[in-house]
Amino acid sequence: MKRHVPVLVLAAVLLAGLFAPLVLKLSAPGFWTEVLLGGLMAGVLYSLVALGFVLIFKASGVFNFAQGAMVLFAALAVARLSERMPLWVAILLAVAIMVALAWLVERLVLRPLVNQEGVALLMATLGVTYFLDGFGQTVWGSDIYSIDLGIAREPVMVLEKVFEGGILINRDDVAAAVVAIILVGLLALFFQKTATGRALRAVADDHQAAMSIGIPLNRIWVIVWSVAGIVAIVAGVIWGGKLGVQFSISLVALKALPVVILGGFTSIPGAILGGLIIGVGEKMAEVFLGPPLVQMFDLAGGGIENWFAYMLALLFLLVRPEGLFGEKHIDRV
Amino acid sequence: MLYRENGQFKSTYAADLQMLPILQDRLFMFGLIAFAFLVVPFAASDYLFLSILIPFLILTVAAIGLNLLVGYCGQISIGHAAFMAVGAYAAYNLWLRVPWMNFLVVLVLAGFCAAAAGMIFGIPSLRIKGLYLAVATLAAQFFSDWVFARVKWFTDYAHSGSVSTAPIDLFGWTIDTPTDKYLFLLAVLIVFTILAKNLTRGHLGRAWMATRDMDVAAEVIGIRPVYAKLTAFAISAFYCGVAGALWGFMYLGAWEPLAFNLTLSLNLLFMIIIGGMGSILGSYFGAAFIVALPIILNQVPQWFGIPISTATASHLEFMIFGALIVLFLILEPHGIARLWAVGKEKLRLWPFPH
């Protein structure tokens, strides 16, 4: 219990901050709920990207900086292919492309670099990022492409009787949340119930031991990168449907990094919870903490959400150096 | 045959401890410095100065700084451009508000400001390790991006957020031509290199390397982690702060907060990875590689006479850059410095086969 005290204190402080605008009557409860929902939705989107990070790190110990580029590549593939064929065919083709990409990355990048230290692998994935960015734009183009998911973009107002003016809900956000839940559920089923999932968990636990009982490491890595690729497709389709598919989507993946370090590099529930915390924290801070800061310090505008996410993750790291659900790091001295 | 230390006996401790104990090394280094000071200013074109040599010199200072932290002390930092920004804005504000101050003093004070910022953002390293720390240092990057865009005092209340500088006057010598800048930066770089080399050879450097190799064991034998890690952050941020000030004043001339963004941080990290971590010489190689590569990649299609559009050229640049990074890591994970060391070893035997 004593170990958990700092985290609980931090959580209490943050919750106090979260409910402060409501309690201090700084804003209408309806609007506060909208910001909360907006934050949750944004968090879901970040979680989708963070899931890819976690999957790959769990199974191969590589921090895949290229996840953002993979999301972009997948989104570009779906967007451009769906211009010529129905959406579901485009998605299937994109899955095939991402599997091929996973195989190539494993062959050309991971295998030669096996046993290198973390920094070298991180740098290698950075190299893959640059390569994918350039390659994706060469093949698919640099314009803004759209993915038509068939969901109307106009918001709906709910609960008009409880809160004045109602609460704004975007249908595509709700669809995104539903898809994310289904995806996490499928992943959980995959890991728990299938043989490959068990093999993946074994590899994540201990590479040497897994090899010694006959699990083919290279094939597992291809599978993991493919699954991460599929997660990237889902994230790309949802992000792309919302924001339009363009090069800048790969920069959004940088927002998923605080999620990963908050939740722990090796934990899927950590990615989800971390995403929700970061999403809510970010939006709440931007809307409610930003304006008072601007006034207090005479700043040229707000825009604190970029660094606030990282600060939040940093605070959590100080009380839990491996993230909320990460594995404790054990050093042999 | 030529590169052997036969007959070079040291009779004093000072001679034994010198940085370049082998005579051939000394001759080569002095020859190189003489060449850099005496020949290059007359031989190089303006374009070579402005686009290759000046950024190379400044980025080497920054790369040395980052190498001290990442290569010697083992703490990964992906946000070091933030400290360059601190140095640049500190230098700008000092230059603007205290106009009588000598520029060298301005540089050193800007470095101290950056060192203070480095220490503050280095505090998490006492608790967090490895990749978690790497991502946590991004907080410094984004925070600095935000602070210099928002706190109007830093940009002297410019409504555009951009700051602009005038040529520096140092002891009566106005540094405005490319050649002047090159000579000044070369002098600064040599001073900073010697400082860094001696730091790494001293007890501080050994404390850093012990922390890098196994921090728990280092703590056990009495090296205080606070001391080692925070001094690493501080000194590395000092170097980057000075580099940032030089980057703003000597290279850009006028800049906006986005000039010190994440791309610059990642480039610094690439420099030391490709150049060689834990090696001062590696910083030089890495900086040269990263500065020259985009320009070469841009020009190569033209040399071959292949007509490609600028968009494709730009994309190719990205792709080849990424592929080269991966290739380098596969072929020589210890960087170009290792290749250089291997080359020197082979040179000891040359022209004999063994």
Added chain:
Amino acid sequence: MNLKLKAGLACVALALASAGAVAQDKAAAKKAPAKAAAKAEAKGSGEQFFPVLVYRTGPYAPNGVPFANGYVDYLKLVNARDGGINGVKITFEECETGYATDRGVECYERLKGKGPTGATVFQPLSTGITFALTDKSFSDHIPLITAGYGRADSVDGTVFGWNFPLGGTYWDAADMLVQHVGKKEGGVDKLKGKKIALVYHDSPYGKEPIALLQERAKMHGYQLLLLPVTHPGVEQKATWLQIRQNRPDYVFLWGWGVMNSTSVKEAIATGYPREKMYGVWWSGAEPDVLPAGEGAKGYNALVFLAPAGQGAVHKDIIRHVYDKGQGTGKKEDIGEVLYNRGLVSAMMGVEAVKRAQIRYGRKPLKGEQVRWGLENLAIDEGAIKRLGLNGFMTPISTSCVEHAGGHRGGIHIWDGKKWNVQKDVYEADQSILKPMIRASAQKYAQEKKLTIRDCAKESQ
């Protein structure tokens, strides 16, 4: 597999990828072999070299590509239809800046000395790069045309001797928007107590109008809400939630690249009426509204010099450039807002050279000589008609003191399929702007220790 084989495989893969990219480009280049020819011509004499700073990649590519296409198409047209500028052939070279200041400076350094007389004029299409190049212009003596962007105070030619914000600056644009919403309210005095939100790109470009909007807020009593959006601008949920909280009467959009379409999409998602959104002339083109689909209907933006559409000059371009397979972009994109703006920007550079040739002779001209042409530009209605740009240009008349030469703009509204230009034409109020410009330019001159030009003496 051993290391050598791996390295070899990697090299082969890279070579294949590069070959693929080059092959794809060769297919496109079949339509545009002129570039290679242009490079070969750059070595000869009797040529005027135009550097073309573009961004065809990165987050700002959707807007950079049509502008670049229009610019280059016009240069090709002058060569193909007129045989150059009075016989002096135009050579040009594109350089990719990616909207990044340091790459823009590198492109500038590489291209400034090309051609028999050096670069004619630079048009960086980036306020950030303009700031950096302005400092260099004082020693390099190459003029900068920043038509509709750049430093708002560079209208003052006595300080900014080499900057030419032809057609207007951001202070003009902000002024026109305030006049327009004032007109909508029934008079600028009726703006008292209203709320205007500025959603702006967090860069020198986005921050330029703030000074003018604050000045006008003092004058008319409206409340100005500043909402910066960080590059690249895809994260705007919190911004628009704040707009929903504050419910401003008008939103001025000062975005670029992906930020524009994201703003429109987020406005739809938070239910802010697009009819109350006004974009500056860089936030009012097809790439900004098409991705948002049906919901973008009713969005307003400023028109700068050229609206969307096709005129006589476009027919010429199709006939002399595209029908000969030399077109830079897609034929369907001719006549887009940004394409026309690129075209008109190139035209102004060419006209400046033409004007300078009257004084200095029909030969390749240096930067200083072109600057004289830029300071004596007199593009009137007759000239506009002769150039085939009727309806796509407003008269420009510059002088040593006045480097913009015109401060006019209009409004166009998106109806879901095209832009409809409104009848109102606005002229920025120089009585408010001139003192601000003077003060800002003087401050710059002091900071940089510049000597102020004496226009009376120079014209002798």
